Amino acid sequence: MKALVTCKRVLDPYIKARINADGSAVNLDNVKMAMNPFDEIAVEEALRLKEAGSVTEVVAVSIGGPKSEETLRQALAMGADRAILVESDQDIEPLAVAKVLKAVCDEEQPGLVLMGKQAIDGDSNQAGQMLAGMLNWAQGTFISEIKIDGETANVTREIDGGLEKLSLKLPAVVTADLRLNEPRYASLPNIMKAKKKPLDKKPLADMGIDTAKRIEIVGLSEPAERQAGVMVDSVAALVEKLKTEAKVI
Amino acid sequence: MTSAIQQLLANLPPAIQVTDPDVLATYLTDFRHKYTGCTAAVLKPRTTDEVVNIVRACNAHNVPLVPQGGNTGYCAGATPDDSGDQIVISLERLNQIRHFDPDNRSITVEAGMVLSDIQDHCENHGLLCPLALGSQQSCQIGGNISTNAGGVNVVRYGMSREMVLGLEVVLADGSVLDTLSPLRKDNTGYAVDQLFIGAEGSLGIITAATLKLQSLPKQRFTGFLAVASRQCLPKLLSDIQAETGDLVSSFEYMAADAIQHLLNKKPEHRLPVSSGHRHYVLIELGTSASKLPLTDLAEAALAEQIEANIVLDAAVASNEAQRAAFWAIRESIPEGEVLNGASVKHDVAVSVSNLPSFIDQAAGIVTSTGPGCRLSIYGHVGDGNVHFNVLCPEGSNEIDHTWIEVNLSPHIYELAAKMHGTFSAEHGIGQVKLALNAQYGNAKKQALMRDIKRALDPNNLMNPGKMLPLG
Ligand SMILES: Cc1cc2nc3c(=O)[nH]c(=O)nc-3n(C[C@H](O)[C@H](O)[C@H](O)COP(=O)(O)OP(=O)(O)OC[C@H]3O[C@@H](n4cnc5c(N)ncnc54)[C@H](O)[C@@H]3O)c2cc1C
Numbered sequence: 260m261k262a263l264v265t266c267k268r269v270l271d272p273y274i275k276a277r278i279n280a281d282g283s284a285v286n287l288d289n290v291k292m293a294m295n296p297f298d299e300i301a302v303e304e305a306l307r308l309k310e311a312g313s314v315t316e317v318v319a320v321s322i323g324g325p326k327s328e329e330t331l332r333q334a335l336a337m338g339a340d341r342a343i344l345v346e347s348d349q350d351i352e353p354l355a356v357a358k359v360l361k362a363v364c365d366e367e368q369p370g371l372v373l374m375g376k377q378a379i380d381g382d383s384n385q386a387g388q389m390l391a392g393m394l395n396w397a398q399g400t401f402i403s404e405i406k407i408d409g410e411t412a413n414v415t416r417e418i419d420g421g422l423e424k425l426s427l428k429l430p431a432v433v434t435a436d437l438r439l440n441e442p443r444y445a446s447l448p449n450i451m452k453a454k455k456k457p458l459d460k461k462p463l464a465d466m467g468i469d470t471a472k473r474i475e476i477v478g479l480s481e482p483a484e485r486q487a488g489v490m491v492d493s494v495a496a497l498v499e500k501l502k503t504e505a506k507v508i
Numbered sequence: 509m510t511s512a513i514q515q516l517l518a519n520l521p522p523a524i525q526v527t528d529p530d531v532l533a534t535y536l537t538d539f540r541h542k543y544t545g546c547t548a549a550v551l552k553p554r555t556t557d558e559v560v561n562i563v564r565a566c567n568a569h570n571v572p573l574v575p576q577g578g579n580t581g582y583c584a585g586a587t588p589d590d591s592g593d594q595i596v597i598s599l600e601r602l603n604q605i606r607h608f609d610p611d612n613r614s615i616t617v618e619a620g621m622v623l624s625d626i627q628d629h630c631e632n633h634g635l636l637c638p639l640a641l642g643s644q645q646s647c648q649i650g651g652n653i654s655t656n657a658g659g660v661n662v663v664r665y666g667m668s669r670e671m672v673l674g675l676e677v678v679l680a681d682g683s684v685l686d687t688l689s690p691l692r693k694d695n696t697g698y699a700v701d702q703l704f705i706g707a708e709g710s711l712g713i714i715t716a717a718t719l720k721l722q723s724l725p726k727q728r729f730t731g732f733l734a735v736a737s738r739q740c741l742p743k744l745l746s747d748i749q750a751e752t753g754d755l756v757s758s759f760e761y762m763a764a765d766a767i768q769h770l771l772n773k774k775p776e777h778r779l780p781v782s783s784g785h786r787h788y789v790l791i792e793l794g795t796s797a798s799k800l801p802l803t804d805l806a807e808a809a810l811a812e813q814i815e816a817n818i819v820l821d822a823a824v825a826s827n828e829a830q831r832a833a834f835w836a837i838r839e840s841i842p843e844g845e846v847l848n849g850a851s852v853k854h855d856v857a858v859s860v861s862n863l864p865s866f867i868d869q870a871a872g873i874v875t876s877t878g879p880g881c882r883l884s885i886y887g888h889v890g891d892g893n894v895h896f897n898v899l900c901p902e903g904s905n906e907i908d909h910t911w912i913e914v915n916l917s918p919h920i921y922e923l924a925a926k927m928h929g930t931f932s933a934e935h936g937i938g939q940v941k942l943a944l945n946a947q948y949g950n951a952k953k954q955a956l957m958r959d960i961k962r963a964l965d966p967n968n969l970m971n972p973g974k975m976l977p978l979g
């Protein structure tokens with residue numbers, strides 16, 4: 260069975276996001292980018308399924324600019340077999356992402372699509388669900404465990420207040436949550452090998468997909484700066500401040 | 509409380525005095541919990557003028573002063589003696605930025621500013637404050653300068669000394685030496701402010717410093733390497749420097765045992781490369797040039813070393829989280845020692861070329877003389893500096909830290925001396941290494957140090973008994 264894994268290039272989550280002066284977007288010039296951490300978990304799981312013999316080929320796919328090749332090379336260095344870059348110079352919306360991935364699935368015919376539960380930039384949490392809908396495949400979202408058993412994938416979902424176990428008929432779309440695994444480090448010998456693995460590039464413009472924007476971003480703002488704490492001299496002073504300043508008692 | 513101290517405190521504003529015994533306690537024990545002193549009060553001046561007033565009052569009442577920064581020093585230099593006659597002066601409230609000059613690439617900060625706050629401020633303005641060490645969230649720049657701290661970037665940027673352009677110091681008589689200067693060139697006499705760098709508070713109290721800043725790296729390459737042998741470390745570093753145009757900023761050696769002590773107690777750390785090797789290195793390169801193909805350069809340089817079987821395995825951090833995880837291993841090694849019963853530390857430096865053979869011979873001494881003793885060896889290879897630390901045998905009643913200090917340490921220091929090395933590379937003298945200094949230090953240098961101390965602090969009020977023995 261072939262597994263398709265999605266890898267989005269996003270702002271490194273360790274870096275403090277800053278908004279452009281005009282408030283229109285997060286500044287991505289000259290800042291450190293990285294693979295979406297949930298996608299990294301998805302790649303790791305695909306590799307583990309391959310090592311367990313459930314998957315025979317792992318194909319990494321990314322939609323993005325030329326630099327997204329680095330993100331795909333990382334997936335290849337982790338152990339993916341080959342990669343597809345859908346070249347797009349604009350950041351497309353979740354619906355368009357799902358349409359593009361649907362086209363890739365039609366061509367590649369994977370038995371399993373592994374995705375991150377969301378990308379940490381837009382935090383939309385939509386692409387996986389929409390892709391499953393378009394393909395009319397089973398879906399398991401927010402998964403913390405997956406086992407392949409013949410024609411089914413048994414997954415555990417992390418839901419509010421507990422865990423839900425589902426049996427999905429393959430082919431299926433699953434999206435990874437944080438606790439699914441801890442991704443491996445890329446070793447230098449594998450990084451060198453990854454440079455020679457096949458990476459196909461397809462211009463998005465050639466795919467005949469309508470990716471027009473449907474959502475208008477009205478504005479972005481940074482979270483309010485946290486106020487520095489103050490030391491109070493006595494319990495009485497604390498109570499006084501809680502009453503008059505914090506107004507919580 | 510002696511009457512001298514009573515009178516001293518009566519002459520100083522109550523707002524800068526702390527006398528609550530519970531609060532005082534945190535200032536009276538050194539970071540490694542080996543020395544505990546006594547004091548009637550901790551003084552917390554908010555301005556240089558308040559420091560001046562304190563020093564003048566101390567002169568008037570003949571009360572010795574112990575300056576304290578973040579209290580993270582390894583040689584108990586900031587801990588008062590147990591007589592109760594000394595007063596601790598904490599610089600923590602003197603923590604403002606006085607002047608930031610990005611075009612001159614300099615910043616003037618007060619002594620009590622926490623190092624990581626300075627780093628953050630510079631970084632937010634596109635510059636690098638290159639001093640970095642494990643204690644950066646608590647140590648203060650005044651303490652860093654007073655110990656001439658080294659840390660993990662010395663191979664690229666040098667020790668604290670190299671970043672100091674000028675200082676403001678309150679001298680023992682209460683006068684102020686102000687050389688806070690943005691100048692990079694000023695050949696107008698003896699470099700007197702250099703005397704206060706690494707002086708551990710024995711000559712005066714540093715109240716502010718002008719620091720030289722660097723370009724902020726826009727790209728970093730962080731690798732965790734398994735290396736074939738210790739002998740190949742110096743050449744490995746020098747080859748990578750040559751291949752990459754001297755872009756290495758850290759090259760930190762860790763023997764397998766040092767990491768293993770940590771992993772045994774803290775399994776949440778994950779070794780980034782295959783296990784079973786004996787030598788590991790954390791390497792970091794950086795450049796401010798965003799167009800330089802840093803990753804390609806570094807990968808190519810390392811691939812050659814893999815080809816030559818010098819590097820046996822290597823992991824590359826692909827994001828900041830992984831980079832942080834690599835560094836967490838290196839920086840938690842001291843914690844690993846503590847969790848295994850703590851260590852007797854030997855902060856030795858020899859020439860970079862002699863470092864592997866020093867470690868091999870010193871390890872030989874421990875194996876043959878201290879049966880069962882465990883080693884935790886790690887350090888800054890590019891600086892020829894190794895932390896050659898010895899832990900007691902597991903569950904041993906016979907061999908304790910004192911046994912190691914009596915039976916092993918002298919041989920280790922003897923070996924360092926024989927190889928023209930030092931017994932204190934970056935941690936200083938404080939009160940911990942006075943005897944070692946008497947034994948292995950340069951006699952003429954110490955005689956000159958005593959002359960300087962007498963000239964600048966004739967009444968011996970500035971941190972007496974640290975750096976130089978009393979009397
Ligand atoms: C986890 C950890 C990692 C460390 N790693 C390193 C390392 O890599 N490299 C290294 O060199 N050190 C290292 N150290 C040692 C220590 O952090 C440094 O020596 C640091 O520079 C001390 O700063 P501090 O503010 O804590 O000074 P303190 O410990 O408070 O004082 C140190 C000495 O300086 C004097 N002093 C302090 N402030 C002033 C002042 N304003 N004027 C005059 N004298 C003053 C004190 O009297 C004392 O003698 C490490 C320590 C820890 C706990």
